[in-house]
Amino acid sequence: MSHTPTHSQTVGPFFSIGLSALCREDVECGTAIGARVRIRGRVLDGDGQPVPDAVLEIWLPDSVQGEPQTQRVAAQQRRDFPAGFGRIPTNERGEFQFTTHKPMVRREADGTAPHLVVVLLMRGLLRHLVTRIYFADEAANATDPILNLIPPGRRGTLLAKQSSNAENELLWDVHLQGENETVFFNV
Amino acid sequence: MWKPSIFDRLEPGTQPQYLHPAYRSSVKRAPTQPLIILPHTLSERTGPVFGQSCISANDHDLTAQHAGPPLGERIVVTGRLLDEGGRPVRDALIEVWQANAAGRYRHKMDQHNAPLDANFTGCGRTLTDAEGRYKFLSIKPGAYPWGNHSNAWRPAHIHFSVFGDGLLSRLVTQMYFPGDPLLAHDPIYNCISDEKAKQRLISIFDWENTSPEYALGYRFDIVLRGREATPMEK
Numbered sequence: 001m002s003h004t005p006t007h008s009q010t011v012g013p014f015f016s017i018g019l020s021a022l023c024r025e026d027v028e029c030g031t032a033i034g035a036r037v038r039i040r041g042r043v044l045d046g047d048g049q050p051v052p053d054a055v056l057e058i059w060l061p062d063s064v065q066g067e068p069q070t071q072r073v074a075a076q077q078r079r080d081f082p083a084g085f086g087r088i089p090t091n092e093r094g095e096f097q098f099t100t101h102k103p104m105v106r107r108e109a110d111g112t113a114p115h116l117v118v119v120l121l122m123r124g125l126l127r128h129l130v131t132r133i134y135f136a137d138e139a140a141n142a143t144d145p146i147l148n149l150i151p152p153g154r155r156g157t158l159l160a161k162q163s164s165n166a167e168n169e170l171l172w173d174v175h176l177q178g179e180n181e182t183v184f185f186n187v
Numbered sequence: 188m189w190k191p192s193i194f195d196r197l198e199p200g201t202q203p204q205y206l207h208p209a210y211r212s213s214v215k216r217a218p219t220q221p222l223i224i225l226p227h228t229l230s231e232r233t234g235p236v237f238g239q240s241c242i243s244a245n246d247h248d249l250t251a252q253h254a255g256p257p258l259g260e261r262i263v264v265t266g267r268l269l270d271e272g273g274r275p276v277r278d279a280l281i282e283v284w285q286a287n288a289a290g291r292y293r294h295k296m297d298q299h300n301a302p303l304d305a306n307f308t309g310c311g312r313t314l315t316d317a318e319g320r321y322k323f324l325s326i327k328p329g330a331y332p333w334g335n336h337s338n339a340w341r342p343a344h345i346h347f348s349v350f351g352d353g354l355l356s357r358l359v360t361q362m363y364f365p366g367d368p369l370l371a372h373d374p375i376y377n378c379i380s381d382e383k384a385k386q387r388l389i390s391i392f393d394w395e396n397t398s399p400e401y402a403l404g405y406r407f408d409i410v411l412r413g414r415e416a417t418p419m420e421k
Binding site for chain 2: 003005006007008009010011013014015016017018019020021022045046047049051053057059061081082083084085112117122123124126128129130145146150154177181182183184185186187
């Protein structure tokens with residue numbers, strides 16, 4: 001028997017009522033970890049205006065350890081937040097920031113470069129968008145099978161780049177439209 | 188040995204298009220470039236696992252989070268979370284939020300001139316049980332006006348956010364109520380053309396879960412993407 005997935009509806013402007021309790025700006029990873037980094041940026045609409053009512057969900061795939069059931073038992077015993085997950089709303093200036101560990105572990109021996117998965121929700125999006133953050137200084141980007149699916153001129157939109165402010169700070173903006181429109185994925 | 192779920196590509200027309208001009212906010216926020224087709228990797232087939240530690244005692248009962256009961260018509264919302272193969276999705280996090288009975292959200296950006304209710308926040312959370320079932324107690328949300336077009340009103344709805352097995356099953360949607368005359372005029376509800384798909388967003392009045400002398404029952408089943416991997420599939 002096959003069921004059709006329920007269709008998506010927008011998160012709307014008032015999602016903070018329901019989603020705030022599980023917001024986290026510190027994306028903890030329970031496994032082998034790389035350098036600690038802060039990633040910050042802005043979400044901008046088609047007029048280049050900041051989006052003050054977006055929420056980003058970050059998934060650090062390298063944090064998966066074993067079966068979901070094992071993780072669930074562990075999560076219940078530790079009484080803590082799921083490893084590898086972050087949820088960050090933009091502020092009134094369209095800005096967001098979060099801290100994480102740069103992913104290191106490569107589970108797939110196919111040249112995959114370290115990356116984070118981003119789910120983006122906001123008023124105006126009838127369905128969430130999915131994108132990825134890669135790291136500009138990573139040599140493995142050249143061999144990453146997903147980056148290589150993207151026209152070369154657009155790959156840069158997924159790269160978090162070193163900030164001039166602080167050593168461990170990276171910058172990554174989301175452009176919903178326009179010349180620098182961020183690459184989003186059909187999943 | 189645990190195997191992540193299999194995620195088939197979505198059939199065209201079963202999810203909304205990003206650009207839907209009748210919904211004004213989509214015009215400057217929908218991507219204009221074609222989306223890049225992503226072969227599913229473990230990065231998306233896995234996802235966060237939420238435990239009971241993320242839920243507190245009264246999180247499923249939106250009528251019991253303050254000193255007194257909220258105003259409005261009490262409702263019991265129940266349903267099952269299933270995958271595409273009809274299997275229950277167990278231990279899944281469901282978050283809900285809604286306006287109060289007067290159609291007002293407890294949010295600083297909601298400017299609708301309807302009263303707030305000191306006994307209602309409008310926020311709930313729960314995990315599904317071993318059969319994929321969930322249950323919330325609440326009050327029926329009111330309809331409210333919005334600025335999309337002249338005399339625009341949102342039909343009564345409850346927002347649902349769901350995490351299944353793997354990020355590819357992530358779903359945010361809205362549950363509506365049967366017989367609402369505003370549904371026919373709502374560009375968000377009408378963003379999808381398939382009539383059956385639209386009907387599935389409308390809860391069913393439910394005698395079985397209607398609680399005598401207490402509350403009306405509504406049933407809302409949700410289907411997430413994904414199905415069990417069979418031995419033939421990797």
